[in-house]
Amino acid sequence: MLDEITATNLGLIEQAHIRLGPGLTVITGETGTGKTLMLGALRLVRGDKAGKGYIGPAGDSCEVAARFASGEVETVVRRSVDGGRSRAYVNDTATSVAALVDSVAASVAIVGQHDQLTITSTSGVRSLLDRSFTPAGRKAHAAYAEAWGAFRALAAELEAIGSDVRGLERDRDMLRFQIEEIDAADIDAEEEADIRLSLARLRNAETLGDDVDTALMALGDEGLERNFQTALSAVRSAAALDETLQPVALRLESLATEADDIAGELVIYATSMEADPHRLDELESRLALVNGIKRKYGDTIDDVMTFRKDAGAREIELTALLEAASDIDERRTAALNTLVGAGTELRTARQEAGNATAEGAIGHLTDLGFSEPVVRIDVKEAEPGANGADRVTILFASDAALTPAPVSAIASGGELSRLVLALTLAAGTADASIVAFDEIDAGVGGTTALAMGEKLARLSDDRQVICVTHLPQVAAFADAHLAVRRTGQTASIEHLDSHDRLTELTRMLAGLSESERGREHAEELLALAGQRPD
Numbered sequence: 001m002l003d004e005i006t007a008t009n010l011g012l013i014e015q016a017h018i019r020l021g022p023g024l025t026v027i028t029g030e031t032g033t034g035k036t037l038m039l040g041a042l043r044l045v046r047g048d049k050a051g052k053g054y055i056g057p058a059g060d061s062c063e064v065a066a067r068f069a070s071g072e073v074e075t076v077v078r079r080s081v082d083g084g085r086s087r088a089y090v091n092d093t094a095t096s097v098a099a100l101v102d103s104v105a106a107s108v109a110i111v112g113q114h115d116q117l118t119i120t121s122t123s124g125v126r127s128l129l130d131r132s133f134t135p136a137g138r139k140a141h142a143a144y145a146e147a148w149g150a151f152r153a154l155a156a157e158l159e160a161i162g163s164d165v166r167g168l169e170r171d172r173d174m175l176r177f178q179i180e181e182i183d184a185a186d187i188d189a190e191e192e193a194d195i196r197l198s199l200a201r202l203r204n205a206e207t208l209g210d211d212v213d214t215a216l217m218a219l220g221d222e223g224l225e226r227n228f229q230t231a232l233s234a235v236r237s238a239a240a241l242d243e244t245l246q247p248v249a250l251r252l253e254s255l256a257t258e259a260d261d262i263a264g265e266l267v268i269y270a271t272s273m274e275a276d277p278h279r280l281d282e283l284e285s286r287l288a289l290v291n292g293i294k295r296k297y298g299d300t301i302d303d304v305m306t307f308r309k310d311a312g313a314r315e316i317e318l319t320a321l322l323e324a325a326s327d328i329d330e331r332r333t334a335a336l337n338t339l340v341g342a343g344t345e346l347r348t349a350r351q352e353a354g355n356a357t358a359e360g361a362i363g364h365l366t367d368l369g370f371s372e373p374v375v376r377i378d379v380k381e382a383e384p385g386a387n388g389a390d391r392v393t394i395l396f397a398s399d400a401a402l403t404p405a406p407v408s409a410i411a412s413g414g415e416l417s418r419l420v421l422a423l424t425l426a427a428g429t430a431d432a433s434i435v436a437f438d439e440i441d442a443g444v445g446g447t448t449a450l451a452m453g454e455k456l457a458r459l460s461d462d463r464q465v466i467c468v469t470h471l472p473q474v475a476a477f478a479d480a481h482l483a484v485r486r487t488g489q490t491a492s493i494e495h496l497d498s499h500d501r502l503t504e505l506t507r508m509l510a511g512l513s514e515s516e517r518g519r520e521h522a523e524e525l526l527a528l529a530g531q532r533p534d
Contacts, residue, residue: 012491023479024460047100109432120408135351141248220274343389360426369448449473476529
């Protein structure tokens with residue numbers, strides 16, 4: 001049960017705090033006072049879409065909070081709206097709006113005057129029926145959703161494959177050729193560097209040989225080596241006489257050894273430097289292969305390897321697509337057959353729900369003043385779609401002597417209001433522990449209004465009902481009466497005691513709160529409502 005609800009800067013309501021009890025609570029007020037705003041607060045705490053329109057002139061944000069009680073368990077839900085964004089809290093813990101829907105929406109049903117639109121569209125009526133499903137109906141609905149998902153997945157496969165399977169095969173063959181060409185080349189960055197170095201030596205073997213021979217001659221017996229030996233002998237002789245020259249002698253020995261080592265390395269290098277035309281041709285061919293691969297697949301060997309990796313992944317993808325394409329028609333036929341079968345099962349469930357809902361609605365409409373109303377919910381086969389393979393239409397006649405027709409074509413405003421209420425009750429939306437009605441009594445008056453008031457009062461025997469109304473005949477049946485008063489740009493909400501309630505009903509009946517005749521009618525109306533049998 002909803003124990004209390006508060007609102008701050010909610011439209012015209014600068015501040016409001018109301019307590020609610022069991023039974024039927026009505027909210028009344030003159031046109032333009034903002035009496036529907038409290039149901040707006042209820043919409044926010046149940047997780048409905050928030051918008052800037054909720055924010056009043058007293059600030060840049062609005063906030064609503066509600067306390068729900070179920071036995072010993074209390075839940076406080078709070079939601080604030082700031083610039084079109086909203087924040088939600090459950091028991092002072094931040095949560096998502098989706099969590100509000102999960103925790104609150106199932107127990108709170110709101111039926112508005114604009115819900116008349118739902119019974120004139122296939123999607124709206126379909127949703128109405130789906131809410132009344134038996135377990136078997138819910139199972140059929142889940143089976144159809146699964147079948148539709150599988151069918152759409154195959155459609156996505158077909159779109160990915162396209163109509164040119166041969167084109168995919170050509171693309172895959174080209175990728176395989178490219179992969180094989182790169183793999184056959186068996187190249188890497190280190191080998192390329194070695195090839196270029198070896199080629200540089202082989203291409204310049206003669207020049208390198210001449211240069212090395214010149215260097216060896218300069219270092220040999222007639223060159224640097226003889227001069228080192230002469231200098232070393234002289235310094236050693238001098239060091240024997242003056243030991244301070246000993247370090248110089250050691251350095252000369254080191255230089256002589258280093259020169260000898262260099263000469264040895266040059267000899268080895270010269271020995272290896274032989275012209276090898278066959279090896280040169282071999283390396284030239286290998287480098288040409290490397291350059292050819294790079295021309296096709298990348299500026300560097302690393303680029304080529306990246307291309308090879310991507311080509312391999314794409315080749316695997318195309319192979320999978322072509323394998324899928326081999327039996328895609330067969331699988332699509334099977335999926336379509338499954339979808340059609342699931343659609344038939346779902347349509348049967350909706351037909352059963354439609355029959356039960358129509359029968360229940362007729363009973364409620366009889367209570368609401370129709371003598372022999374006709375309600376028929378037609379569920380006919382249609383092309384499969386996301387929500388089923390059927391088209392749902394409500395046919396209505398206010399009297400059995402009339403030919404039933406779609407409600408959008410024949411029902412008046414008052415008839416639609418009563419039909420919405422009757423269908424809502426029959427379809428099971430009223431199974432929620434809290435049901436709020438937002439001016440669904442438009443176009444209703446007289447004895448029909450009394451019947452609607454009694455219907456709402458009976459509905460509140462085992463659940464909490466809140467109703468925004470302009471009808472005194474409905475308000476007279478309330479267990480609690482709230483009135484919205486407007487002063488300038490602000491509105492307030494107050495609980496009415498028995499005296500103030502009589503005054504408000506007088507205003508609703510006569511337009512003047514002090515009308516003596518209106519007051520008499522209000523007293524009579526309250527007495528009539530009080531005679532409702534338990």
